[in-house]
Amino acid sequence: MPSELQQVLEGYGIRGIRLQLVTDNPRKPVWRIRSPQGEFYLKRMAVSPGRLRFILAAMEHLERGGVRLPPVVPTVTGEPYLALGSHLYLLTRAVAGQDLDYGTHLPLIVRSLARFHRAGRGFAPPPEAEVHSHLGRWPEHYRKKLEELDHFRARAASTPNPDAFCRIFLREVPFFRQQIEATLARLADGRYDAWVEKLRAEGCLSHQDYAASNLRLVDGEVLVFDLDSVTCDLPARDLRKLFNKVMKKGQWDSTLVRRILGLYQEVYPLTADERQVVATDVMFPHLFCGAVNKYFTGRAADWPPEKLVAKLQEAIRSDRQKLRTLSAFR
Numbered sequence: 001m002p003s004e005l006q007q008v009l010e011g012y013g014i015r016g017i018r019l020q021l022v023t024d025n026p027r028k029p030v031w032r033i034r035s036p037q038g039e040f041y042l043k044r045m046a047v048s049p050g051r052l053r054f055i056l057a058a059m060e061h062l063e064r065g066g067v068r069l070p071p072v073v074p075t076v077t078g079e080p081y082l083a084l085g086s087h088l089y090l091l092t093r094a095v096a097g098q099d100l101d102y103g104t105h106l107p108l109i110v111r112s113l114a115r116f117h118r119a120g121r122g123f124a125p126p127p128e129a130e131v132h133s134h135l136g137r138w139p140e141h142y143r144k145k146l147e148e149l150d151h152f153r154a155r156a157a158s159t160p161n162p163d164a165f166c167r168i169f170l171r172e173v174p175f176f177r178q179q180i181e182a183t184l185a186r187l188a189d190g191r192y193d194a195w196v197e198k199l200r201a202e203g204c205l206s207h208q209d210y211a212a213s214n215l216r217l218v219d220g221e222v223l224v225f226d227l228d229s230v231t232c233d234l235p236a237r238d239l240r241k242l243f244n245k246v247m248k249k250g251q252w253d254s255t256l257v258r259r260i261l262g263l264y265q266e267v268y269p270l271t272a273d274e275r276q277v278v279a280t281d282v283m284f285p286h287l288f289c290g291a292v293n294k295y296f297t298g299r300a301a302d303w304p305p306e307k308l309v310a311k312l313q314e315a316i317r318s319d320r321q322k323l324r325t326l327s328a329f330r
Contacts, residue, residue: 005031008042008089013076028228032094039094040073044087047228050130052088056080057126058205058230065119068223070095097216097223102246105217107263112222113210113242114267117235120205125232133232134206136196138281139187145289146180149173152296164309165295172316176285179319186280191273195234206233211245235268240281243322248287248314252321257328272330279329282322287315 009017014035023030027046033039045052059069070092075082082089100109125131134141153173156166186192207214208229216223243260247253261275270278291312294300300308 004084004087007084008082009033011075011077011082011084011089012073012091013037014040041070041092041094043090043092045081045090045228047088048130049083049088050128051132052081052090054125054129054132055227055230057129058120058123059227061123062116062119062205062224065115065121067116067119068218068221069227070223070225092225095216095218095223097218100212100215100217100222102212105212106246106260108217108222109210109212109215110242110260110263111267112215112224113207113238114235114264116207116210116224117204117238118268121202123203123205123232131232132230134237135200135204135232135234136193138192139184142180142184142187142284145284146177146184148293149177149180149289152292155296163305165305165312168309168312168316169292169295172288176288176319179283179285179323183280183284186276186283192277192280195236195274195277199232199234204232204234206231206235206237208233208237208241210238210242234277235270236274236278236281239264239278240286243282244287244318247322248318252318252325254325254328257325261329275329279326282329283326285315285319288312288319291315 005019009015014033014037017033017035020032020034021029022032022041023043027044029044031042033042045055047055056072059072063069072080073091073093074080080090082091102109153170156162156170159166162170207224207227208231209226210224214224214226216225243257246256246260261270261278264270291308291314295308295312300311303311
């Protein structure tokens with residue numbers, strides 16, 4: 001066992017352990033620990049101390065609001081995390097549960113997301129926390145994506161022998177540029193700003209990765225984990241990501257959109273204007289922009305060309321199809 005890990009485990013008072021690396025991410029590895037004291041997960045956090053204090057404050061607030069999270073285990077000195085050199089570690093108790101999927105467990109997932117957002121109301125980060133917020137920043141983000149597409153288009157157009165990915169991208173980019181311009185116009189109509197100001201005053205939390213893979217069913221309740229990306233933002237952010245997760249492998253369906261909105265609003269009602277803000281973020285071509293960014297920045301350099309093209313085509317299909325469902329958000 002590496003000496004650093006040995007020191008970390010001593011800092012938690014854990015002995016007689018069996019250690020297994022379960023997430024082989026150089027920046028934020030995760031180990032499963034079995035010991036006489038129980039079973040745990042140890043994660044090296046790729047964040048600053050202030051950011052980690054924000055995450056822990058958000059977790060504490062959500063738990064008070066009824067969200068079930070993996071219990072955080074304190075160090076032997078009572079600290080919520082352990083700092084060793086430049087690394088920060090978080091230890092949580094392992095909780096056995098059932099995996100969830102969007103087919104069988106969709107009502108559970110949607111209602112639990114609404115409960116998460118309801119529990120996030122009133123959140124006020126402590127003074128020592130490094131505040132993480134996207135409130136009011138959507139227009140800036142959308143404009144940056146527009147500029148990025150223009151930059152990538154110039155690169156693709158200047159390529160002497162463009163590959164299949166570039167040819168498809170150059171064919172589709174004018175349409176998706178127009179979509180981004182349309183979403184920017186919608187953000188400027190006042191409804192987005194009104195919701196931002198409302199939640200800025202009330203306090204709010206967004207998970208940012210509320211996917212089935214980050215949920216477990218435990219004793220009839222949904223347990224939520226991996227809050228590394230938790231932020232202050234509109235519920236629309238998580239809702240849009242959920243819609244994309246549910247729909248991108250199949251067909252965008254207005255009936256299913258209405259069903260998801262109905263399930264969500266049983267717990268967290270939205271006004272007509274707020275639903276239109278959700279529709280605006282759904283309308284933005286997030287999948288197309290993501291696929292294109294991966295290609296041009298080399299983040300998927302180990303993928304074969306066929307996989308890159310397939311992902312781009314899937315994104316195009318989904319981002320075009322969903323436009324037919326926007327009336328379901330009224």
